[in-house]
Amino acid sequence: MHIIDKKGAFERVANGQTVALELGCGNFRRDPAAIGIDLMDYPSVDLVGDVFEVLGHFPDNSVERISSSHFMEHVSDLPRLLAELSRVLIPAGRIFAIVPHFSNSFYYSDPTHRSPFGLYTMAYFCEQRIFSRDVPSYALGVPMVLDKVHLRFKSIRPRYLSHAIKRFFGLIVNSSTWMMERYEENLCWIFPCYEIHMELHKKDAADPSAVRAKD
Numbered sequence: 001m002h003i004i005d006k007k008g009a010f011e012r013v014a015n016g017q018t019v020a021l022e023l024g025c026g027n028f029r030r031d032p033a034a035i036g037i038d039l040m041d042y043p044s045v046d047l048v049g050d051v052f053e054v055l056g057h058f059p060d061n062s063v064e065r066i067s068s069s070h071f072m073e074h075v076s077d078l079p080r081l082l083a084e085l086s087r088v089l090i091p092a093g094r095i096f097a098i099v100p101h102f103s104n105s106f107y108y109s110d111p112t113h114r115s116p117f118g119l120y121t122m123a124y125f126c127e128q129r130i131f132s133r134d135v136p137s138y139a140l141g142v143p144m145v146l147d148k149v150h151l152r153f154k155s156i157r158p159r160y161l162s163h164a165i166k167r168f169f170g171l172i173v174n175s176s177t178w179m180m181e182r183y184e185e186n187l188c189w190i191f192p193c194y195e196i197h198m199e200l201h202k203k204d205a206a207d208p209s210a211v212r213a214k215d
Helices: 009-014 051-055 078-088 105-109 160-173 177-186
Strands: 019-023 035-038 063-069 089-100 144-152 195-202
Touching (some): 009 019, 051 078, 063 078, 144 160
Parallel strands (some): 019 035, 019 063
Antiparallel strands (some): 089 195, 144 195
16 A cells, blocks of 8 residues: 655654654544554545554654554554554653453444453553453563553443443542452443553663563
């Protein structure tokens, strides 16, 4: 697929600038300072093309932060995506990602969704210092660390009362990692979660050893 560089984004990188990226920005870019990437040519998009082809044009260690909202679930090869993101990130560079939780019924309505996400999904591919539950490690070569996971509960408009109740419930669930783990194990199909907010960073030489999940 041909990549369309609408605003000279590749030239900025070629000139040695460290940039920020927003993946799958669609028609609304949440980070105005970021280079917007999307498969569709919306006005807010800077680089139009397949995400793997676009990322392939970025040199190693050229991006300071990467954000995405409801994008990663559309990618069928999550390990490959994480490997590319870690390659282009500078040491200690950060990823901020929002994805639907697997208990969100709207997830299954979209036929373009490929990858479901739960509380532990990223722990299978990254080092983590959050959860007490160990999971197998499938991508130990990716130098990424999972720093934060937040479960967000909400209802769409105009269900304001339901939204308020779910937000209050979310405060209880997110009060501790223990509560989040107990929620997903026992209650997620009774009180579905809308989405997951995650933060990760790329390890650098000064990063202390993280607790690796056990095989």
